[in-house]
Amino acid sequence: MATEIKSLAPSSVWEFFYDLTQIPRPTGQTRASEDYVIALGKRLGLETKRDAVGNVLIRKPATSGMQDRLVVTLQAHLDMVPQANSDSSHNFATDPIDAYIDGEWVKARGTTLGADNGIGAAYAMAVLAATDLKHGPIEALFTIDEEVGMVGANGLQPGFSQGDILINLDSEDECELFIGCAGGLDVEATLEYKDEVSVPEGDIAVKVSLTGLKGGHSGMDIILGRGNANKLMNRFLKEAIQSCGARVSSFVGGSLRNAIPREAFAVITIPEEEADGLWELASDYIDTLQTEYKDIEANINFVLERVELPKTVVPEEIQDGVINAVEGCVNGVMSMLTSFPEIVESSTNMARVMLKDGKFEAYFLVRSSLESRKYQVASSIESVMSLCGAKVRFDGAYNGWAPNADSSILKTMRLAYEQVLGITPEIKVIHAGLECGIIQGAMPEMDMISIGPNIRHPHSPDEKVEIASVEKTWRVLCKALELV
Known part of the structure; x- marks a missing residue:
């Protein structure tokens, strides 16, 4: 009680x-x-x-x-x-x-x-x-x-x-x-697209779920090297697109701006004949994550399951641009304080990602003890996100x-x-x-x-x-x- x-x-x-x-x-x-x-x-x-x-x-x-x-x-x-x-x-x-x-x-x-x-x-x-x-x-x-x-x-x-x-x-x-x-600064990237591309004929739908990450405080825990669900899901989706011809229908990960994302979910479609290859890719990927995050993330759960076909998939040029932008964006520790060498000076947390229903959104919280470094990190996010056509807005700055x-x-x-x-x-x-x-x-x-x-x-x-x-x-x- x-x-x-x-x-x-x-x-x-x-x-x-x-x-x-x-x-x-x-x-x-x-x-x-x-x-x-x-x-x-x-x-x-x-x-x-x-x-x-x-x-x-x-x-x-x-x-x-x-x-x-x-x-x-x-x-x-x-x-x-x-x-x-x-x-x-x-x-x-x-x-x-x-x-x-x-x-x-x-x-x-x-x-x-x-x-x-x-x-x-x-x-x-x-x-x-x-x-x-x-x-x-x-x-x-x-x-x-x-x-x-x-x-x-x-x-x-x-x-x-x-x-x-x-x-x-x-x-x-x-x-x-x-x-x-x-201090901190919120960075928001948004992009709208026409949600009218039909699922390729002969495709099946698969829901991909990444759960079990520790998450934590995006300031206090960022130095611990914990997995960011958005980055890890995006990494798999990029491989699935390249290896299995996957098309993304939706991608949703993370929640609060100051919490390291613990979970991410995606619905993709693939040619039916690529199913075995996708499951094999997922098996190899979980082995990779368990190796890379040994002694950091003990309960990574990565699951694939067949689901009903969605009505649409993201246009290929939007899908590829967004996947590449999320892959390329900085995340985690950027620099350390020279006067307190064990303390992070600047970092960024890719807190939330959403790609579905004609809209892409990505939210970041940039932190820095040095004002100039804070805006430099934010600018690097802006540069990468602008390459996929997203509009970027800075908000909520505090000293x-x-x-x-x-x-x-x-x-x-x-x-x-x-x-x-x-x-x-x-x-x-x-x-x-x-x-x-x-x-x-x-x-x-x-x-x-x-x-x-x-x-x-x-x-x-x-x-x-x-x-x-x-x-x-x-x-x-x-x-x-x-x-x-």
Whole structure:
């Protein structure tokens, strides 16, 4: 039962997190979670307000004798990534998350857990509700729709928050302090064509399904070299066209812009006499993938099945142009940071591909800590996609967060880790889109840092949060609020 997580420590954090799992809150549908947070603030008798975008801010006065301290803003986002396994019937718009304890971790059955960033929001709410903590003036800022377009952060107006220091609670590695992050840019390629080419006479239809890939966060996990379902499906289709005379009727892969695609599906037609050759090609291909992704992707599932003939196939010139463009487009890690050699500087994720019903669409999320590199990677995608006749549009650009090694909150947080856990935390820059860079644009004088417990495989149904890490990070956060 999901309620079992309320028995974990610290109880206040887990109780608030449980409540959030019961409120459907995919990106774009956060009104109920906003109302929940607002109700909490009012119940506690705290100053509570919501801006025009939907961001919620709650202010808590300092404890006695600490009124002269700097104002600390605890910040987290309310939305979550809605990803489910293919065999799941979960409706993210209406169904609660079924969280459960699995040994040392909390997971969800068949879906994303929403610890990204539900645990961060739960930390902030627990601080607001606590009566036994020592701290200066506190703000809790709950932003909306971070996962697609950083909508809440982009909508923040100067003056909504009065914080001097911002502690972003959206990191996913215990004992690591994040002082910088990548910016991002959405790239969309589209092409329309006449869907009127009949299936070649004598052809049979085959559905090709690629499932079982790990997927994951397109920033955090891009360095792991996981398979991109769109790229891998396209690679097979190109071989099937060349070797078996295949014609593509449809190709659909991936879902969210910031999730590495785990699944892709295609319907193709081939001359009936080429059936044995296609199945042999598929057998060889799965062997190739298992060799190439050994120790990375353990559960690749590649299946062919006969289906009813579709009404049409994609015109051959469109099919070939699109297949070549998807093959040629960059994907994955593009460059590494020189000052933090283990951190990705720039990358791109071919998040979604659709070719059917007279339309081709491809969506990419480009990330980079360096603005010029971000646009260079986007330009390379534009160049390749334009060769097949697609129109390319850039959208949703957001800035990165420049590291500040002399930050005062960095020194305070490092001291908190040393006093509470007896360790010196690592200083990191993250290849993901934290809201800090955007918030800094609205509040340039704010000193910032990002922390969080161990969360693994966010943006995928394998997402999990470590129980002990949640408790340790809570104690560190409380100590930091006392020290600021």
